[in-house]
Amino acid sequence: MSSSPSSSLPLSASASASASGSASAPPSPSTDSIASSAPPVVDFDAATDLNELYSLLDRVQMKNGWAKPTPSIYPEPKKPFVPAHWRYADARAALHAAGRLVGTEWAERRNLIMANPIPGNDYATVRTLVGAYQMVKGGESARSHRHTPNAMRIVLEAAPNTFTIVDGKKIPMLPGDVLLTPNWHYHGHTNESTQDAYWIDVLDAPLVQFLGPMFFNVHPDRLEPADEIDSRSPMRFAYADYKPALLLADEIARGVRTLELGPSALPTFDRVAVHLAAGTKWSCQRSTVNQIFTVIEGQGESSIEGQRYAWSAGDMMVVPSWYEQEHVAQENAVLLRVSDEPVMRMLGWYRQQPCD
Numbered sequence: 001m002s003s004s005p006s007s008s009l010p011l012s013a014s015a016s017a018s019a020s021g022s023a024s025a026p027p028s029p030s031t032d033s034i035a036s037s038a039p040p041v042v043d044f045d046a047a048t049d050l051n052e053l054y055s056l057l058d059r060v061q062m063k064n065g066w067a068k069p070t071p072s073i074y075p076e077p078k079k080p081f082v083p084a085h086w087r088y089a090d091a092r093a094a095l096h097a098a099g100r101l102v103g104t105e106w107a108e109r110r111n112l113i114m115a116n117p118i119p120g121n122d123y124a125t126v127r128t129l130v131g132a133y134q135m136v137k138g139g140e141s142a143r144s145h146r147h148t149p150n151a152m153r154i155v156l157e158a159a160p161n162t163f164t165i166v167d168g169k170k171i172p173m174l175p176g177d178v179l180l181t182p183n184w185h186y187h188g189h190t191n192e193s194t195q196d197a198y199w200i201d202v203l204d205a206p207l208v209q210f211l212g213p214m215f216f217n218v219h220p221d222r223l224e225p226a227d228e229i230d231s232r233s234p235m236r237f238a239y240a241d242y243k244p245a246l247l248l249a250d251e252i253a254r255g256v257r258t259l260e261l262g263p264s265a266l267p268t269f270d271r272v273a274v275h276l277a278a279g280t281k282w283s284c285q286r287s288t289v290n291q292i293f294t295v296i297e298g299q300g301e302s303s304i305e306g307q308r309y310a311w312s313a314g315d316m317m318v319v320p321s322w323y324e325q326e327h328v329a330q331e332n333a334v335l336l337r338v339s340d341e342p343v344m345r346m347l348g349w350y351r352q353q354p355c356d
């Protein structure tokens with residue numbers, strides 16, 4: 001691929017002109033200073049005190065940097081997002097009711113957003129990620145679309161013949177399965193069983209909103225045609241495969257085994273299955289990553305810097321950046337941890353204090 005004209009420009013245009021012997025090169029600008037010949041539009045010398053200076057600054061859309069009310073750079077991460085827990089029993093009942101009132105023919109998705117309960121927020125679950133519960137009724141479909149946010153599903157309840165169609169292939173959805181739908185891949189859902197299907201979606205949409213490159217469109221056929229069933233798709237981590245592998249993994253702490261569901265096809269968030277043996281207590285100090293936990297099996301209790309949550313299968317829980325956490329399993333439990341650790345590592349901002 002050829003480089004763009006701007007990327008091939010020499011650092012010094014005058015040096016280049018001189019080297020090529022061009023007689024028509026413009027005169028070299030002085031390198032002693034960068035001075036504007038235009039006068040200021042405001043007479044700052046008229047200010048007799050700082051308040052007058054600040055008023056004059058407003059007229060040229062500038063802010064002083066020496067008396068800023070809140071510092072822009074600070075010693076440790078702020079913690080605007082808070083720990084939170086959502087019960088599947090509540091989400092399931094609400095979605096069941098929504099099944100009577102919300103049609104997939106007009107709603108893009110029948111889902112519930114787990115918005116972090118902080119003032120002014122109606123979407124993000126943590127800074128970079130959003131988690132949502134979704135339901136597709138038996139015999140129903142949710143149309144195919146694609147978007148720049150990366151997405152994944154964690155299936156909670158689904159009967160055989162429930163599928164996510166990714167790029168024209170039907171990928172089975174069974175309880176505990178994890179499915180990926182990366183950036184700009186068409187995906188839709190079709191439930192060809194008679195049983196309502198429930199799952200959790202996780203997307204990096206808050207990160208995309210912040211950075212800006214949001215794009216979305218609907219498939220021209222509404223539901224993308226698909227005949228082939230691809231149960232071994234690289235987009236699927238079947239629970240029947242990864243749970244046995246998780247149980248064979250080495251312990252990272254007493255009673256704690258982990259298994260990353262990869263190789264990663266998503267650049268922004270990872271997926272780590274965690275097995276906690278009954279009676280295990282697992283404590284982790286702070287890290288810069290934002291984490292969403294989904295309970296796939298078992299019961300237990302977590303404490304996130306003093307906030308205590310009793311959890312059971314299907315629940316969702318968030319540990320935002322820089323919060324301490326402790327998890328206690330009352331019975332053998334499998335959790336799925338989704339986090340933005342790949343982003344933090346990619347940018348050199350991953351920091352973690354140890355787990356016990």
Ligand SMILES: [Fe+2]
Pocket residue numbers: 145147151187
């Ligand atoms: Fe989607």
